[in-house]
Amino acid sequence: MNSPIYVESAEPHPEIPLVGGDVTEGVVRVGDTVRRPVGPNAPFVHALLRHLAEIEFDGAPRFLGIDAAGREVLTFVPGEVAGRPRPAWVADEERLASVGRLVRAYDDAVAGFVPPERVRSGFGLVERPDTPPAPPYPPELVGHLDYTPDNIVFRDGQAAALIDFDLARPATRVEEIMNAMLYWAPLGDPADADPPLRDVDAPRRCRILADAYGMSDVDRSRLVEVAVMRTRRAWFSMKQIAEEKGGGWARMWDEGVGDEIKRREAWLDRNGAAIEAALTAP
Template identity: 55%
Template sequence: MHLTGGPDEIPLLGGDVTDGVVRVGDTVRRPVTSRSPFIHTVLRHLEHAGFDGAPRFLGLDAKGREILDFVDGEVAGRPWPSWVADHDRGISVARLLRRLDDAMQPFGVPDAAEPGARPAGSPEPVGPPDTFVSHCDVTPENTVFRDQVAYAFIDFDLARPTSRAVTVANLLLWWAGWHHPNDRNPVFDDVDVAVRGRALADAYGLDRADREWVPRVSVSIAERSWYSMKDRAERLGGGWQRMWDEGVGDAIRRREEWLRDSQVGLHEALMM
């Protein structure tokens, strides 16, 4: 299905790596990529499953861009507002993520879900086997709130096969402040990040077997992220290169170090 875009295009800024995203009326137009057909299939599945916390895919416009619902609501800009560290908001994100992951269970792990070859030098992932596809990038910029409650996730570009432990590790990275203290966003200055991690795992409903994995999985994600970010910067340039030049690789290494040093305390908090 091809639809014609109107003349009034409003640039949507704030993303790190996707240029050319605009709003046209009640829709969003985005450039397509090699993974777009898979992402469109995911969004169609969620729509058919009755999950209302994601934009609907509406087809392509005359310029070949994908057309998505514009999901109205409150999204964190930069610098992050203080509410990103609010306990209740974080709980609502965890609950929305659980609903998303439950809706994706019947989808399984199709071959087309694989994002590509592992970059040279990147270690094997640690953790349980992949059993479903999830968003895998639930940042504050990708979470839409209504009435201070998480309403929808947008930007499914990094959706890929995962496990409960991995999807919660991604949740804790952004909503529990699981970064090195030197790089942790100031909104988390007064937050006990281990305790917050436990609260979000509880809200998600993560079982004890998967909780055992989360600290180790978090280290593995950081370790592999360094290689994937470097690879994307070299291959794709653009926003990936800008982030690399700004020191994201060093921040990832520091996060890995902090997670390794904090394994015992993070594990104890999760398992209390």
């Protein structure tokens, strides 16, 4: 499916750099639009955003086409995003619950999405044979799978919209909410957490997200298993992407993300029982 050519407005606007995120560079705001480099997963993402527009899901930007510079053009989503250093409000439990509700609203919105024929998610990588197995549960929907504080737009203290769908791919609901917990509980060694989240009760925050999402009993029982399996895979996949794609991925690897993943795995081994108890308690 060919992407439409974006027709610029007659009124010129300056390009204002938008900072945030770890990988994508060259993102700018132009008037009421955002311009981003076209990534390897773009055809799939564009089809997904068209679906969200068609069903009038208001928690995502609209894809408008490709500009003369070859960049994808999206509507600018107004609101508040947690930059770096992280604001204290990332620890606020009311905001946390709103993240769970937004993830659920998105997952429900994409439950009926069927990608067009010959359009599949992918990043141009062939999985290496030594990569540990994925969780043994079939995908249920197309997940966003990148719920970092940089990618959630808040309005009036509530999570209102998602941005940056570059990692969208088939997933389970438990993988979706686990990904949100990864950044917002957070799941990992406190030494690696953003300062406002270093002393929080992570199992309690997992429960808040799970309740706000409406997580099923079956998924609650699978959460720790999925988190451990995804963490084990993450070390291998991040190393491969860093080696084959370079750029921001290589920078993250050089800055120690592999060691951080190993610390997360050890932390999950120590705290998995407490997380499962918090998720399944009456």
